[in-house]
Amino acid sequence: MANVIPLFDSKGLRTANAGARVLLVGAGPGDPGLLTRKAYAALQAADVLFYDDLVSAEILAEVPASVRRVYVGKPKGTTKVTQEDIISQLIEAARTEGTIVRLKGGDPFIFGRGGEEAEALQAEGIAVEVIPGITAAAGAASTTHIPLTHRDHSATITFVTAVRRDGALADIAGLAGEGRTLVVYMGLGKATDIVEALKADGIAGDLPVAIVENATRPGQRQFITTVDALAETVAAQNVRSPALFIIGRVATAGSALVRAGDHTATDGPFHWAHFAHG
Numbered sequence: 001m002a003n004v005i006p007l008f009d010s011k012g013l014r015t016a017n018a019g020a021r022v023l024l025v026g027a028g029p030g031d032p033g034l035l036t037r038k039a040y041a042a043l044q045a046a047d048v049l050f051y052d053d054l055v056s057a058e059i060l061a062e063v064p065a066s067v068r069r070v071y072v073g074k075p076k077g078t079t080k081v082t083q084e085d086i087i088s089q090l091i092e093a094a095r096t097e098g099t100i101v102r103l104k105g106g107d108p109f110i111f112g113r114g115g116e117e118a119e120a121l122q123a124e125g126i127a128v129e130v131i132p133g134i135t136a137a138a139g140a141a142s143t144t145h146i147p148l149t150h151r152d153h154s155a156t157i158t159f160v161t162a163v164r165r166d167g168a169l170a171d172i173a174g175l176a177g178e179g180r181t182l183v184v185y186m187g188l189g190k191a192t193d194i195v196e197a198l199k200a201d202g203i204a205g206d207l208p209v210a211i212v213e214n215a216t217r218p219g220q221r222q223f224i225t226t227v228d229a230l231a232e233t234v235a236a237q238n239v240r241s242p243a244l245f246i247i248g249r250v251a252t253a254g255s256a257l258v259r260a261g262d263h264t265a266t267d268g269p270f271h272w273a274h275f276a277h278g
């Protein structure tokens with residue numbers, strides 16, 4: 001494996017002679033206070049920043065105006081930039097423009113195609129450094145006080161994407177139920193299929209589900225529902241992306257801030273503005 005000298009030391013300070021590279025950086029779920037020190041340092045050190053729709057406006061506000069920004073998301077009504085385009089733009093920029101930051105929501109290696117990008121860049125001889133981020137499940141859990149594990153409720157967590165590469169629902173058999181937590185990413189458009197799959201797997205219809213929309217961002221919303229009522233709640237509350245489902249008894253653990261049956265809570269009580277203003 002190529003020996004890449006990290007661009008930043010453990011305090012987030014720049015190291016000498018680190019050389020050209022692409023930094024694959026996790027932006028976390030949206031609250032800029034949840035950026036790691038290294039992620040923040042990378043944003044300050046970037047010559048070029050590649051970002052997409054999952055990167056919040058509050059995080060982009062932390063990027064110096066001098067950094068060239070390349071949006072590689074999907075504005076409404078246009079065609080998405082393909083993964084191949086993104087990779088060739090990254091390669092081109094890495095060869096000609098210094099420090100390139102590829103900023104991704106959450107953690108770059110969790111449902112973020114970070115692995116594919118790192119592979120393609122390394123194959124071209126381009127050094128890659130990965131800076132992890134707080135994944136959305138952790139952000140959603142912390143702001144709602146839903147413990148993803150709990151000795152009384154769950155000894156295992158699974159993160160699953162609802163949508164496989166071919167667009168079909170991922171196989172979720174055996175992943176949910178008593179004693180376990182299932183967090184479903186990208187599940188909004190598949191809520192009905194998820195309910196069907198869970199019921200086919202023998203999951204009780206009253207198993208609690210938390211839906212967390214815009215976790216850690218201004219306008220965060222969270223709802224507690226059940227497997228039976230999941231699709232109905234998504235539709236009735238007009239839940240919008242980004243959102244995820246936390247399925248299991250932990251959703252109604254004693255610490256949880258939203259009570260079972262409460263479909264009306266809005267605004268995460270601990271979003272960043274509350275910290276920022278003390």
Ligand SMILES: C[S@@+](CC[C@H](N)C(=O)[O-])C[C@H]1O[C@@H](n2cnc3c(N)ncnc32)[C@H](O)[C@@H]1O
Pocket residue numbers: 029030054104105106107108109110111112134135136137139140184185186187212213214215216217241242243244
């Ligand atoms: C392409 S995946 C990227 C996941 C990301 N790499 C991570 O580690 O969180 C996008 C999905 O993550 C979830 N997600 C990302 N940010 C979120 C947020 N702030 N609140 C709720 N869900 C979020 C949603 O399910 C969204 O559809």
